[in-house]
Amino acid sequence: MKTAIIGTGYVGLTTGVALAFLGHEVTCLDVDAHKVEELKKGKSPIYEPHLDDLMKAASQNLRFTVDPVEALKNAEVIFIAVGTPSLPDGNPNLSYLKSAAQSIGHYISSPFVVIVNKSTVPIGSGNWVESLVRDAYRAQNVDKKSEFVVASNPEFLREGSALSDMLYADRVVVGSDETRALDVLRKLYQPLLEQTFEAPSFLPRPEGFRAVHFLTSDLQSAELIKYAANAFLALKISFINEIAELSEKVGADIHHVARGIGLDSRIGNRFLQAGIGWGGSCFGKDTAALISTGKEYGLSMPITQAARDVNARQRARMIEILMNELKILKGRKIGILGLAFKPFTDDLRDAPAYELASKLVERGAKVVGYDPVAMTRAKREWSDLELEYAENAHSVFSEADAVLLVTEWPEFKMLPYSECAKLMKNKFILDGRGQMDKEAMKNAGIKLITLGKSST
Numbered sequence: 001m002k003t004a005i006i007g008t009g010y011v012g013l014t015t016g017v018a019l020a021f022l023g024h025e026v027t028c029l030d031v032d033a034h035k036v037e038e039l040k041k042g043k044s045p046i047y048e049p050h051l052d053d054l055m056k057a058a059s060q061n062l063r064f065t066v067d068p069v070e071a072l073k074n075a076e077v078i079f080i081a082v083g084t085p086s087l088p089d090g091n092p093n094l095s096y097l098k099s100a101a102q103s104i105g106h107y108i109s110s111p112f113v114v115i116v117n118k119s120t121v122p123i124g125s126g127n128w129v130e131s132l133v134r135d136a137y138r139a140q141n142v143d144k145k146s147e148f149v150v151a152s153n154p155e156f157l158r159e160g161s162a163l164s165d166m167l168y169a170d171r172v173v174v175g176s177d178e179t180r181a182l183d184v185l186r187k188l189y190q191p192l193l194e195q196t197f198e199a200p201s202f203l204p205r206p207e208g209f210r211a212v213h214f215l216t217s218d219l220q221s222a223e224l225i226k227y228a229a230n231a232f233l234a235l236k237i238s239f240i241n242e243i244a245e246l247s248e249k250v251g252a253d254i255h256h257v258a259r260g261i262g263l264d265s266r267i268g269n270r271f272l273q274a275g276i277g278w279g280g281s282c283f284g285k286d287t288a289a290l291i292s293t294g295k296e297y298g299l300s301m302p303i304t305q306a307a308r309d310v311n312a313r314q315r316a317r318m319i320e321i322l323m324n325e326l327k328i329l330k331g332r333k334i335g336i337l338g339l340a341f342k343p344f345t346d347d348l349r350d351a352p353a354y355e356l357a358s359k360l361v362e363r364g365a366k367v368v369g370y371d372p373v374a375m376t377r378a379k380r381e382w383s384d385l386e387l388e389y390a391e392n393a394h395s396v397f398s399e400a401d402a403v404l405l406v407t408e409w410p411e412f413k414m415l416p417y418s419e420c421a422k423l424m425k426n427k428f429i430l431d432g433r434g435q436m437d438k439e440a441m442k443n444a445g446i447k448l449i450t451l452g453k454s455s456t
């Protein structure tokens with residue numbers, strides 16, 4: 001099918017590349033000419049494992065352009081995947097969505113077009129997009145006849161594993177008030193739903209994986225599914241973090257506790273990794289938006305609010321524990337292992353490392369950070385932050401009074417800690433991700449405090 005994708009951020013690019021790989025003719029549209037030039041050369045602007053490889057495998061079916069006519073003119077399905085960043089009041093900024101809808105109204109020409117909202121938008125936005133497209137379409141006053149329907153198709157992919165989350169999804173959710181639109185999208189996703197595509201060697205199909213659930217609903221339900229899913233995952237993390245603090249007090253080990261409760265299939269063991277809490281562009285933004293939508297209807301959302309409060313507290317606790325240990329932060333050298341909000345991505349949005357580093361710098365500490373993939377972006381995007389960048393993970397330990405583990409890259413677990421210890425001024429690690437091996441630290445003579453474990 002002729003498919004257009006508006007916006008080549010994480011969601012748009014992953015969707016576009018995957019659909020092209022599945023055999024559709026995909027044109028990705030973006031206003032950023034530099035980004036489009038790089039994409040045309042096969043270079044992904046973001047770090048996402050295997051994205052370059054899949055782009056290459058799909059290149060025959062994949063175009064990039066800044067020209068809306070080229071992308072939208074004959075498209076049968078158009079995905080809107082533009083950013084909806086938070087405004088200060090918690091509501092998402094919908095200006096990119098608005099201009100995408102208006103361009104669609106201007107340029108569509110196929111007899112029947114399905115406009116799919118993939119951006120996370122407030123509930124009810126589907127109807128709003130439809131009216132924007134309609135107004136723009138009518139304003140042209142031309143003699144062509146295009147029918148269009150708006151659908152919602154929320155995405156559930158995680159950065160760092162976006163492509164396998166897309167190709168081997170738990171479910172595809174599609175909401176529209178018109179069955180015709182649902183039928184078109186079922187057809188679009190058919191190779192994925194039935195898993196009839198040949199799995200790329202670098203993204204093998206999980207063993208026993210046969211099919212993907214296709215869930216259809218009305219427009220509003222699909223829009224709410226996205227928020228409810230993210231809020232639930234966020235509160236799972238905050239719940240385990242609340243229990244983790246109690247664990248520390250009573251002398252329990254949160255990792256045993258999480259495993260013990262997670263084995264109950266009604267609870268499930270995923271998203272119970274205690275630590276510094278969530279970051280990234282989704283959970284913070286979506287929980288804020290859910291609360292703000294509730295407010296519009298006179299509803300408070302106390303559980304979602306509590307999840308946010310606990311999450312903010314986790315970052316504050318890292319500083320408290322550090323202060324407790326070092327007493328004075330002024331003049332201290334603090335190392336930070338990991339800058340991005342999670343491993344295998346260079347995305348720095350709402351990364352705990354930024355907040356921690358800023359607070360430490362404010363208190364007069366010298367902060368040195370390292371991340372295997374996010375440093376180039378950090379130098380550019382965090383230019384306001386007085387952060388020194390280490391050349392490798394080792395250098396973070398040099399002369400350090402403390403090292404904080406903030407992002408759980410597997411390679412941080414494998415460092416030669418006995419050697420690292422020798423470089424440290426004060427042998428102390430604060431593990432915000434529950435990754436460090438207690439025995440290895442003991443052998444290296446390093447004092448270790450892990451969130452959720454009582455320090456002995």
Ligand code: UGA
Nearest residue numbers: 155156157158159237271272273277278279280282341342
């Ligand atoms: C999240 C959701 O998991 C996706 O389903 C959703 O599509 C996406 O948001 C979105 O709305 O776009 P993402 O933010 O990329 O995906 O990454 P996650 O793997 O969910 O991690 C989010 C944060 O939670 C990270 O900072 C991670 O370190 C933290 N986390 C995750 C924990 O602290 N504990 C856990 O057990 C799991």
